[in-house]
Amino acid sequence: MKRIGVLTSGGDAPGMNAAVRSITRYGIYHDMEVYGIKRGYEGLIDGEVERLYRRSVGDILQRGGTILKTARSEHFRTREGMEKAYNVLKDLMIENLIVIGGDGTLTGAKEFSQNFGVNVIGLPGTIDNDLAYTDETIGFDTAINTVLEGITRIRDTSSAHERTTIIEVMGRRCGDIALYAGITGGAESVLLPELDNDLDAVCEKVISGVREGKLHDIIIKAEGVPVDSKELVKIISERTGRDVKLVVLSYLQRGGSPTFRDRMLATMSGARAIDLIKQGVRNRAIGIRNGEIFDMDIAEALESTRTVDLDLYKGVDILSM
Numbered sequence: 001m002k003r004i005g006v007l008t009s010g011g012d013a014p015g016m017n018a019a020v021r022s023i024t025r026y027g028i029y030h031d032m033e034v035y036g037i038k039r040g041y042e043g044l045i046d047g048e049v050e051r052l053y054r055r056s057v058g059d060i061l062q063r064g065g066t067i068l069k070t071a072r073s074e075h076f077r078t079r080e081g082m083e084k085a086y087n088v089l090k091d092l093m094i095e096n097l098i099v100i101g102g103d104g105t106l107t108g109a110k111e112f113s114q115n116f117g118v119n120v121i122g123l124p125g126t127i128d129n130d131l132a133y134t135d136e137t138i139g140f141d142t143a144i145n146t147v148l149e150g151i152t153r154i155r156d157t158s159s160a161h162e163r164t165t166i167i168e169v170m171g172r173r174c175g176d177i178a179l180y181a182g183i184t185g186g187a188e189s190v191l192l193p194e195l196d197n198d199l200d201a202v203c204e205k206v207i208s209g210v211r212e213g214k215l216h217d218i219i220i221k222a223e224g225v226p227v228d229s230k231e232l233v234k235i236i237s238e239r240t241g242r243d244v245k246l247v248v249l250s251y252l253q254r255g256g257s258p259t260f261r262d263r264m265l266a267t268m269s270g271a272r273a274i275d276l277i278k279q280g281v282r283n284r285a286i287g288i289r290n291g292e293i294f295d296m297d298i299a300e301a302l303e304s305t306r307t308v309d310l311d312l313y314k315g316v317d318i319l320s321m
């Protein structure tokens with residue numbers, strides 16, 4: 001009888017519950033015992049582990065957040081913390097650990113497998129989309145749609161008052177939320193942490209827009225851009241003479257019922273994780289590439305890098321002329 005532990009870690013993301021549900025029900029279907037670990041690696045160290053049954057994951061598919069709760073764990077980054085975590089799994093005879101989280105979570109799992117031999121399977125669960133090995137992470141699509149709702153509302157009031165609005169979005173050091181929401185939300189400019197952002201060009205775009213009779217401007221700034229957002233309001237206001245407002249969407253982007261895309265990605269990734277454990281395939285990261293679910297060695301996955309799609313970036317400017 002194979003035993004599996006599952007945990008969610010790092011920033012929560014819509015779709016994490018769908019993944020936990022899929023892992024639990026596919027695991028039970030294949031005669032495995034599934035154990036839920038509360039509060040990520042911190043909860044594992046503290047032994048907060050409870051058996052999951054079919055009914056344990058009822059009525060969660062549509063809910064954001066995570067029934068397992070999540071936390072960030074400095075303790076797990078220490079040898080002593082990792083050893084405590086290992087001993088909890090050993091005492092419960094759990095040999096397979098499925099982790100759902102972002103870069104830090106999957107990196108912790110990789111190190112756990114390298115140091116203690118635990119079989120780890122990583123699912124990409126973060127709104128940031130900052131795991132380069134996969135086209136998309138669980139939660140990213142829902143977060144983008146949340147930002148788009150915000151942009152639509154802000155366009156109304158920005159037009160009414162003929163204002164320029166800076167919208168700050170999440171993503172840590174990744175600009176994907178800003179870029180993809182910018183191009184599909186009709187922003188005039190996007191500021192990304194991966195690029196040098198030309199504020200002169202941003203201000204020139206605002207001024208030329210006014211000349212052409214534009215009623216408003218939307219500038220989307222990723223939180224990782226090293227310019228204070230309130231300072232940016234002042235800079236653009238002084239250089240353009242416009243009435244500039246700031247909206248920080250913050251934790252709104254982390255909540256909400258997961259979209260179809262996130263539910264599919266989460267559900268299919270969970271099923272893949274159970275298949276890999278069933279086949280005895282070890283230490284893999286699961287992702288999606290060109291619409292297909294795939295898996296690869298977790299260490300190799302974490303070495304992947306991705307550059308900004310400059311065609312999309314240029315498209316923001318062209319489409320908002």
Ligand code: F6P
Pocket residue numbers: 010011012102126127128170171172223254
């Ligand atoms: O990693 C997801 C994320 O939402 C980032 O976009 C954001 O910078 C961070 O989490 C916020 O972390 P916390 O919830 O610990 O404040």
